[in-house]
Amino acid sequence: MAQVQGDWLPGSVRQRLPAVLRAHPDVDLISAHNDPMGRAARQVAQAQGLGPHVRIIGVDGLPGPGNGLQLVEDGALNATLLYPTGGEEAIRTALRILAHQPYEKENVLVTIVVDSTNVGPMRTQTEQLAVQRRDLGQQQRRLQAQQRRYASQETTGYLLGASLLGAVLLGALAWRSSRVNRRIRRTLEGQNAEIRAQRNQIDALAEEARRAAEAKMCFFTNFSHELPTPLTLIQGPVDDLLTSPVGLSPPSATTCSWCAATPSCWISARLTWAKWPCAPPRATWWPSCASWRTGLRKRRGGAASRSGFARRTGCHALVAAALKGDWRTSHIPLVLLTARDAPEQQVAGVQAGADLYLTKPFNPTFLIESLRTLLRNRGQQREHFRRELSVTTATVAPQRVDQKFLADLTAAIEARLDQPALSVDDLARHLGVSQMQLYRKVKAMLGTGVTDYIQGLRLTKARQLLLAEGSTIAGVAYQTGFSSPYYFSTAFKGKYQVSPSEYRALHAPARP
Secondary structure (H helix, E strand, O other): OOOOOOOOOHHHHHHHHHHHHHHOOOOOEEEOOOHHHHHHHHHHHHHOOOOOOOEEEEEOOOOOOOOHHHHHHHOOOOEEEEOOOOHHHHHHHHHHHHOOOOOOOOOOOOOEEEEOOOHHHHHHHHHHHHHHHHHHHHHHHHHHHHHHHHHHHHHHHHHHHHHHHHHHHHHHHHHHHHHHHHHHHHHHHHHHHHHHHHHHHHHHHHHHHHHHHHHHHHHHHHHHHHOHHHHHHHHHHHHHHHHOOOOOOHHHHHHHHHHHHHHHHHHHHHHHHHOOOOOOOOOOOHHHHHHHHHHHHHHHOOHHHHOEEOOOOOOHHHHHHHHHHOOOOOOOOEEEEEOOOOHHHHHHHHHOOOOEEEEOOOOHHHHHHHHHHHHHHHHHHHHHHHHHOOHHHOOOOOOOHHHHHHHHHHHHHHHOOOOOOOOHHHHHHHHOOOHHHHHHHHHHHHOOOHHHHHHHHHHHHHHHHHOOOOOOHHHHHHHOOOOOHHHHHHHHHHHHOOOHHHHHHHHOOOOO
16 A cells, blocks of 8 residues: 555646556555545546556545536546535534533544445435525525615614604704794884884984974074164164264264174174074065165165175075076176175175175175275276177187177177178077167176177277288278278277278388
């Protein structure tokens, strides 16, 4: 007998078994530790020329192609040993030993020899066992899947239950919170209603107090506005008596003047402190003021009749702006006589176009002298317009309403200067005014009539044309709208005291 160490591998058998068979050619039985080694031994024996008399036995008897049962059925192995591994019995025995329990010291494992006589039934049983094993595996996998599904559903159920419980708790908390909030809201609404009622009462009381204070302030302010004019009517004659050679004795006149001046100072201080925007009503003493102004006109010799007095208190700036913005009244000197003495009110009146802004009480002498100066300045301005304004200055951009009117009038005359039949009616229609309005405006601004102004512009233009090279007296006469050279020469000499030919000889530039 011989032994080959094959390491449980068929390759080791193929390498080492040939030497053993050559050493023992009479071998008739080979026992392999597994079926693959037995198949390798059969291959080596056939290669050594050993016949079928050499019997080979394997171990395991596994089903399936190329395994022990198939090799026995094909004749490659004479038999194979099928025995249980005993692993379960070994573990059970070990557990008993560890637990100090009685155990069997010898355990016999039943071994089955599979050869050509029983290999068919064994293979059939083995295949059925394999099928059953596969079925059991599938059933086990299905069972595991069901267990996993059940575990998942169980977890989901727990989560749903917990969520439902949480929702119920949250709903209960929300319901309780809503009840508390409604209770608090009702309480706050009641408090707010009470606060609003109290605030409305306070606002009503404040508004009533404000109206009362406003009425009181307006009353005293309006009353203060009414006093300056009577005081002026008192103080003016007293001052005249003080300056006249006859009248009251100096102590009496001084006392009267002081009695009129002291309330005036109080009133001025009162108005300056109040600066209340109430417009005082129309003065009840207006007839006496009218009679005083009548006397003033007599003393001025009619000059005061040219001044426009703003008789509506509280809107002086609007009245001044309206009068100065209308070309029909823009040339009339405007004097504002008012009790409003605040600096901003005076500035507004002057900016609106007032030529003189006097506050009550005022000095009549100062008023008369101011009117004289104002009318004298207007006369000088009229002379300036008559002397300087001509067709050459009509193109200058006007700065005031009356200047614009004169510029428009001059431009209209210049456009028709060569027309002998140019009339006042033509100019009035062109300017959109009546003949009477045009006459009054020109007379007030220039101190002359419209016809004379047209004649003056014709002669001014003729004086310029006479100095032009190549011009003739007849041509200049017709260009400036004169009906004949004779009439032109007569009018020219009447204005400049020289004839057109003499004027040309005196002023024409020397020609080479």
